[in-house]
Amino acid sequence: MKAKILIVLGLLLLNFGLQAKEKECIKLHVGHNEVPENLIEKKKSITHTHHLSGHEPVHIENHFGDVKVRVWEKPEVKVNIEITANAPSEKKVQAFLEIVKIHSEKVNGEIHFKTDLQCLASAFENNINGGDDKEERNFLRVDYEVWMPEGHDLTVENSHGDVYIPRFLSVLNLHQNYGNLFADHLKNERSVIDLNFGKGFIKSMKGGQLNARQTALLIDKAENVVMTNTSGNVKVLMADHVDMKTSYGSGHIDKVSESCRFQVKYAKEFILGEIMADVDKLEIESSHTNLELPLCVKGRYDLSTNTRNTDLVLKDQPKVHYITTGNDAEKRMLIGTTTETNATKVRVTSSYGRVEVK
Numbered sequence: 001m002k003a004k005i006l007i008v009l010g011l012l013l014l015n016f017g018l019q020a021k022e023k024e025c026i027k028l029h030v031g032h033n034e035v036p037e038n039l040i041e042k043k044k045s046i047t048h049t050h051h052l053s054g055h056e057p058v059h060i061e062n063h064f065g066d067v068k069v070r071v072w073e074k075p076e077v078k079v080n081i082e083i084t085a086n087a088p089s090e091k092k093v094q095a096f097l098e099i100v101k102i103h104s105e106k107v108n109g110e111i112h113f114k115t116d117l118q119c120l121a122s123a124f125e126n127n128i129n130g131g132d133d134k135e136e137r138n139f140l141r142v143d144y145e146v147w148m149p150e151g152h153d154l155t156v157e158n159s160h161g162d163v164y165i166p167r168f169l170s171v172l173n174l175h176q177n178y179g180n181l182f183a184d185h186l187k188n189e190r191s192v193i194d195l196n197f198g199k200g201f202i203k204s205m206k207g208g209q210l211n212a213r214q215t216a217l218l219i220d221k222a223e224n225v226v227m228t229n230t231s232g233n234v235k236v237l238m239a240d241h242v243d244m245k246t247s248y249g250s251g252h253i254d255k256v257s258e259s260c261r262f263q264v265k266y267a268k269e270f271i272l273g274e275i276m277a278d279v280d281k282l283e284i285e286s287s288h289t290n291l292e293l294p295l296c297v298k299g300r301y302d303l304s305t306n307t308r309n310t311d312l313v314l315k316d317q318p319k320v321h322y323i324t325t326g327n328d329a330e331k332r333m334l335i336g337t338t339t340e341t342n343a344t345k346v347r348v349t350s351s352y353g354r355v356e357v358k
Contacts, residue, residue: 038088039086039087039088039093039138039139040086040087040088040089040090040093041084041085041086041093042084042085042086042093042094042097043082043083043084043085044082044083044085044097044100045080045081045082045083046080046081046083046102047078047079047080047081048078048079048081048102048104048113049076049077049078049079050076050077050104050106050111051075051076052075052076052077052111052148052149052152053075055151055152055153056106056109056110056111056152057109057110057111057152057153057154057155057171058077058110058111058113058146058148058152058153058154058155059110059111059112059113059154059155059157060079060113060144060146060154060155060156060157060158061112061113061114061115061157061158062113062114062115062142062144062157062158062159062161063115063117063142063158063159063160063161064115064117064140064141064142064159064160064161065115065141065142065143065144065158065160065161066143066144066158066161066162066163066164066179067143067144067146067156067158067161067162067163067164068143068144068145068146068163068164069146069148069154069156069163069164069165069166069168070145070146070147070148070166071147071148071149071150071166071167071168072147072148072149073149074147074149075149076148076149077111077146077147077148077149077152078146078147078148079104079113079144079145079146079147080144080145080147081102081115081142081143081144081145082142082143082145083097083100083140083141083142083143084139084140084141084142084143085097085138085139085140086138086139086140087138087139088138092138093138096138096140099117099118099140100115100116100117100118100140100142101115101116101117101118102114102115102116103116113144113146115142117140117142141161143161150169150170151170152170153170153171153172153173154168154170154171154172154173155172155173155174156172156173156174156175156176157175158175158176158177158179159176159177159178159179160177160178160179161179162179162180162181162182163176163179163180163181163182163183164182164183165181165182165183165184165186166184167184167185168183168184168185168186168187168188169187169188170188171188171190171191172186172188172191172192172193172208173191173192174191174192174193174194174195175194176193176194176195176196176198176200177196177197177198178196178197178198179198180198180199180200180201181193181195181198181199181200181201181202182201183200183201183202183203183205184203184204185203185204185205185206186202186204186205186206186208187204187205187206187207188206188207188208189207189208189224190207190208191205191207191208191209192208192209192211193205193208193209193210193211194211194212195210195211195212195213195215195217196212196213196214196215197213197214197215198215198216199215199216199217199218200212200215200216200217200218200219201218202217202218202219202220202222203220203221204219204220204221204222204223205219205221205222205223205225206223206224206225207223207224207225208225208226209225209226209227210222210225210226210227210228211227211228212227212228212229212230212232212234213229213230213231213232214230214231214232215229215232216232216233216234217229217232217233217234217235217236218235219234219235219236219237220237220238221236221237221238221239221240222236222238222239222240222242223240223241223242223258224240224241224242225241225242225243226243226244227242227243227244227245227246228244228245228246229244229245229246229247229249229251230246230247230248230249231247231248231249232249233249233250233251234246234249234250234251234252235251235252235253235254236252236253236254237254237255238254238255238257239253239255239256239257239258239260240257240258240260241258241259241260242260242261242262243260243261244260244261244262244263245263245264246262246263246264246265246267246270247264247265247266247267248265248266248267249267249268250267250268250269250270251264251267251269251270251271252270252271252273253271253272253273254273254274255273255274255275255276256272256274256275256276256279256282257276257278257279258278258279258280259279259280259281259282260279260282260283261282261283261284262283262284262285262286263284263285263286264284264285264286264287264289264291265286265287265288265289266287266288266289267286267288267289267290268289268290269289269290269291269292270286270289270290270291270292271291271292272292272293272294273294274294275293275294275295275344275346279344280344280345281344281345281346281347282344282345282346282347283346283347284346284347284348284349284350285348285349285350286348286349286350286351286353286355287350287351287352287353288351288352288353289350289353290353290354290356291348291350291353291354291355291356292356292358293346293348293355293356293357293358294357294358295335295357295358300334300335300337300342300343300344301333301334301335301337301343301344301346301357302332302334302340302343302344302345302346303332303333303334303335303346303348303357304330304331304332304345304346304347304348305330305331305332305348305349305350305355306330306348306349306350307331307348307349307350307351307355308350308351308352309351309352309353310350310351310352310353310354310355311353311354311355312331312354312355312357313354313355313356313357313358314333314335314357314358315356315357315358320333320334320335321333321334321335321337335357
């Protein structure tokens, strides 16, 4: 997702080397790829390198471009930054390159790289305008390529661009706005991933916390992860000891391989595709949601439900054996078995929705 952000620069461009005799209004689109043919393109490359000792952490702060992290064996972090600018004239395109400043420093034992667009210091929020002539548009983006060794924690703050993370075993603190995340295998119980207004593709995440808002999530495998999802869609192909809270969206868990807990509110739907034989316990709380549960692979449920204003639908009635609870709101049934032994214990609490077991 490449955000089309339009910044109108007037007299402020005088501070960046445009000594215009008359006032002119320059429209600058930041982080955009579709460049009109009439524009001149220039690139500027910057490289910063810092030696790493011990377990010094690395911090990347960027906007309007991509951040790609790569792993090597050298005891140093190297950041290659490419700045791309487009404008109708040589003078303007050079001025846009010059407004980008990259700060590189070591603070309190942390190696910090930061993108500073100096034009944003001027009333940025008041300079957005999406209806300008394409012939007058100017474009700017800042892309990072980060090389670092394993064994160092990493913090990435990025907006209006994509983030690429390889297999990463150290702590990863990622805050991503208006862009996509492409991650390989993430494994650290102290990692925190925040995704807002974009998409996330993760091959596997073991340990840590994942928070998503207005984001489409696809995770091949989640293990020992605490997850929240608000106003977005989430699909997990394999869930193992996942504690998930989701609301105002939809969810699909393809397979539950170990005990999990799901809290679902105001979701269009929440579907569990398959519950594997090794699952001991499954807890589900739902509100204003259509919930769909499958039969276990082994076909044995010890299902307890506490429902209010909820339709409970059991598709395979011959396999259902009811157990008296003495409470009309609570139902308990054995599905696919007549004994509690080795049955997956499923606890469902639902209000204002539908629970379907099939």
